[in-house]
Amino acid sequence: MIYTDRQFQITRTELAKLEAALAGIPSKQDWVQKAQYDALQSQVSDLQADMAEYEMLKLGKVAFAETCSLRELPRVLVQARIARGFSQTDLADRLNMKPQQVQRYEATNYMSASLSRLIEVASILSVKVSESFEAAHNETSGAIFAWHNAEDVSWSRLPIKEMVKRGWLSVAPNESPIVAVRNFFVQAAGPQFATALHRKKVRAGNVPNEFALLAWQARVLHVARRLQEANPMKTFELNDTWLGELTRLTRQKDGPTQARELLAEKGITLVVERHLPGTYLDGAAMLSASSQPVIALTLRYDRLDNFWFVLFHEVGHVFLHLMQGLRFDFFDEENGDKTDRIELEADDFALNTLIPATAWEQCLSRFVLTEEAVLTDADNLGISASIIAGRIRKERNDFTLLTRLVGQDSVRKQLETKDGT
Template structure:
């Protein structure tokens, strides 16, 4: 883990040198192909590890992650370090707050606080606003940029799953529901989805129930696996040139159903599952165990404008973030805070793919805000009127206008019928 700006600079320099070495190995035709392949994979692995640490430090330093929760005492040292960075404090700042020398904080962090007494850990936690539940919270909303991870699936408290709701939805059955929940999760998702390999980054205006997130993710991955088992998914390529065809489907009355088919052909599983109480979700993007992108929608708001924006937002995560060095599963509430750089990128991706910014600025309906003006612009741009109406309502923060154009009650029935 990177502890300071100096280490950050060293890591950036090291990553650059490793990339140069990688290019040299790739171009070395004198070396045996098998040996060259081994060296390439080793260098790529080192680069990914360093880039992951760099990106994590960027997120913490910028304030994009303002809340993190861990579920093992062994993770407390890392939580303390993350909390310090997220609060914009250097090691010297923390030392000053504790009346200590900076070198002592450096020693603590370099050894992951192994030499610190319990009383000292309590002091550090108090300064950094780290709660007993092994989480840290910045002064902003705890839900904005929340990050959840367990060290190991064995640390999951299965009794905290929404067991009654899972039974009601027929995900679980039996006498021992805690054991059934554990078996369900491990079979549907796998233990890796409860570890740092699949940290859950949550954009929400409300503090989510992390166990409901886990249960919902397991269900989503189970549905995606069913599609893969039936051979419905094509090969995925990190190429978004086909999205113009998806935009055209917004004008089709069966657009949501056809969108699912189009995504399937391009190797992306699109599944629907109602959100669980306490999750406040509209959509999510994650990688399946086999490496296929999975986009899940809750249709919490059964409207066309919401469907298309959330879908393109999650596609933004797929093409911009999902295959990056920082392994995250993205859980999004449409009305969550937009201060997070990663979420702003996904928002911009969605808006620009649906209606490019330079085109949007010329739309008369932005100012006239009448149904007739919206329909004229929609016809000219080749998108459904709900796209324009929803964007106007969002920008004006007025959800009482253009109600007749947002396609209320037209999405859920299509996706529920089509889902296996």
């Protein structure tokens, strides 16, 4: 890589020499001359690429990555300096050090720079760093995302094209897409949702794309706000006496529709929004700007058993975590980590609210895996047969069982509309 104008001129001189040497090799070559020609041509190509990158950075014709991984940081810092029009001396002046020190930093890929110095250089050059942590056992159990403030978000990394395609966002002819997506988020969710006050806790088998997650959350909160404005809601109260009524709705053919209405009566907004690629979501629970609970479902699996379990899991987050001072937004993949204490609490809430532990122990269908046994137990418990069938399939890890009872393709047609409301 070329670091300075002087190095650029030296490279140009060296390139001219190599090109002259190439011209001196005859067109008819033996194998030795062919090897020499190929080696020289490779060097020429490398130098030409370095010079082209430097010229484009100097002229502002190419963007450098403003958000990078730690591994890429040294190179990006050099690219950023050049693109900003700073010489090594200019950067040294801003760092209150001699130019020779900046030269040493860049010549050694900043290996001799302290963490505080790297932070200082990155701040001067407006470079943001993004890195993830994976545990030593390499088994992903989820992630936590947080930004210090909205200005730390690399808005260009949100899935703008997909957001436009889905009708979430419109970009005027002369408007910057990055400005448009930032304005959308601030208007839909508020800048506080991209801060450490709203850390994103993700339960997933795969680490999701945090920018797709942020975009999806903005859409959910946008739809929730519209629903709340159209039908003003009561303030949510931490009172679970109505959960039995919600459980009984599982027996109704239009149970999902009635469930959304009941939740609204109790101060909880239910939004259905398909997940974005890279998010691996089934459901989420969060607080709106007005501190009203919002539950969002993707209906990734359009089945009654999945709908009811995910819904009650998110209701569990509302009662156990959202309203108890644990300031996280919860994003869940149903088959995510099985050891996370917070998620296990929400799982237990869902399982025991739908079927109390003592009642589950007495269910004959746990052992007699027939539709008749499931239907009998469902009648005795006063719940949908899909809930029992789904629980049996999950506990036995056999999703070929009882397929006619899980309510395939029964939810989306009730709850999903073109505009998410």
